[in-house]
Amino acid sequence: MRKISRRSFLAVSAAAAAVGVLTACGSSSSASTAGSAAASSDGSYTVGICQLVEHEALDSATQGFEDALKDQLGDAVTIDFKNAQNDPATCATICNAFVSANVDLILANATPALQAAQAATADIPILATSITEYGVALGIEDFNGTVGGNISGTSDLAPLDEQAAMILEWFPEAKTAGLLYCSAEANSQYQVDVIQSELEAAGLTVTQYAFSDSNDLASVCQQAADASDVLYVPTDNTAAANTGIIDGICRPMGKPVFAGEEGICSGCGVATLSISYYDLGYTTGEMAVQILKGEADISTMPIQYTNVTKKYNKTICDELGLTAPADYVAIE
Template sequence: MLAASMAACGSDGAGSASSGSSKEESKTESKSESSGSTGTSSSGSSEEKQTGDGTVYNIGICQLVQHEALDAATQGFKDALVEKLGKDNVKFDEQNASGDSATCATIMNQFVSSDVDLILANATASLQAAQAATSEIPILGTSITDYATALDIDDWTGVTGTNISGTCDLAPLKDQATMLNELFPDAKNVGILYCSAEANSKYQADTIRTYLEEYGYTCKDYTFADSNDIAAVTTSATSECDVLYVPTDNTSASNTEVINNVCLPAGIPIIAGEEGICSGCGVATLSISYYDIGYKAGEMAVQILQDGEDISKMPIESAPNVTKKYVPARCEELNITVPDDYEAIEG
C-alpha cells in the first residue's frame, strides 16, 4: 500500500509539471498566432538573421497624424528593429490616429488587449494615450518635444522612472531665437503661431519667447484650437507682425499649405521649429533628423526586448546633430539673404 501511495504521488508531480509546460507552450503558440494577425505587419525571408531564441516580437505603433516628420520617425524606428532583429522576428501593428487624441486612446487600448511586447508612441498625444492605457507594457516615445511637460512630471531628471522612455525632437530653442535674429535683426514684432491643444507647442512658445525678448523683439502668441482656425489666426498674425515663428507642432505640420497661402502673399517670413514645417511654409529652420530620432528609439527597443534593459532607467535621447537649413525659392521671393553656412532644402 505504501509503495502504491508513493507511486501515486510521483504520478501527480509529473502530471503537474507536464500541465505547466503545456500551458507555456500554448501561450507561446497563441502569441505567435496573434502576431501574424496584427494590422500592418512586417514579415520577411527565413534567410534574415534570427534572434537567439527565435522569438517574434509584436510591436504596436501609434502615429498621431501623417506628415513628413512623423513618417520619417516611424520609418527610422522600424528600420532599426528589422536591421537589429531580422524581419522574421518583428511584426508591426501600425496605426494612424488622423490627428485625433480620442483615436489614439482607442488604438492604445487595442494594443494592450493584444498584449503587444512594446509600444511606439509617435507624437505627444500618442504618448499621453499610451501612458493612460498601460503601466506594464514598455512604451517608447518619439517626436516628443518635452517629456516632463507631456507626462506632467515635476523635478525632471532625464528619466521617467516608469515604463516610458524614448527620443526627443527639440532643437535648441535659444539657437532658434539666434537664427531668427541673424536673419531679421531689424524686425520689431514676432508672432508665435501654434496649436493651443498641443502642450509641447505651448512649452516651446513660452521658452523661445524669453530668448526673443532678450533680443528686443515684441512677441505675441497666435493660437488656434484646430485646423479650422488656422487661416483666420494666421491672417491676424500677418497683419500685426514682421516675422512669425512656428514651433514643432503637429497641427501646423499638417497644414503648412494653408499657412503658406496666407503668409507668402503677405510677405511675412516664417522661422520653423523643424524641417517639414519649414519646407511647407518657412524660410529657415534649425533642423534635426526625424529619421535619426526614430532609429535611435528603435535601438532602444532592441535594448529593452532583447537585452533586458530596464526602461525606467533609460534616459531620454536627443538628436545627435542640428543643421541650419533654408528654402531657396521662398527666400528669393521674399528677398532674404541667407549666410553661407545654411544648407538648402530642395524640392
C-alpha cells in the same frame, strides 16, 4: 548605427509636450497576438505603433523606427502600425487594443499617443518619439531626464535660444514677431513662451497667436501676418499638417516664417534649426531592440536627444529676395 546624444544645453530645459492629430486606424503590417518579450519562446516579437498624425516629421520618425527594427531583428519582428487622425480618444483605443493583444512593446509617436499608452499599461514597455519634453507630457515635476517605470524614448526638442537667435540673425532690424501655434498642443505653448522671452530680451515686441485647430488657422495666421515683421511656428503637429494654409497667406504678403523643424520649413518657412526625425526614430528603434532582447532595462534608460542642422527653404527665400547665411544648408 546612428548614435544620438543629448546636448548639454538641453539639460536645463523645463517642459512641454505635444498634442495632436491622427488618422483613421489602419495597419501597415499584420498584427499578431505574441506574448511579452519575456514570454516569447520562439524569439519573435510584435511591436505596436500608435502615430498621432500623418505628416512628414512623424512619418519619418516611424520609418526610422521600423527600419532599425528590421535591420536588427529582420523577420523576427512583426509591426502593427496604426494612425489615429488627431483624436486622442482614438489613440486610447489603439493603445488599449495593443495591450489586449499583449504586444511586446509599444511605440508612441507624439504626445497624445504617449499619454494614451501610459494610461493603457504599466507593464508593457513604451518607447516614445517626437516628444518635445517628457516632464510636461507625463506630468513629472523636476524631470531629470529619465522617466522610469515602463517608459523611455527620444525627444525632438531643439535649442530654443538658438531658434530665437536664428530669427535675429536673418532679420536684425525686425521690430515685431508673431508666434503662431495650436493652443491644444502643450509642447507648442512651451516653445513659444521660451521664444517670446528670448526675443523680448532682444527688444522685439512679440505676440502669441493661438489657433484651436485647422478650422481657425487661416484667420489667426492672417492676423499674425498683418501685425508682424516675422513669424515663428514651433514643432506643432497641427501646423505641420497644414503648412499650405500658412504659406498661402504669408508668402504673398512677403512675411518670412521661421520654423521649429524641417517639415514645416519645407512647406511654409524660410529657415529652421532642424533635427532629423528619421534618425530620431532610428535611435528609438535601437533602444527597442535592446529592450526586446533583454539587453537594457527601460526603467533606467534616459531620454535621448539629437543635434540640429541649420537649413533654409531655397524656393521661398528666392521668392522673398532673401540670401541665406553661409552656414545654412538648402532643404532638398
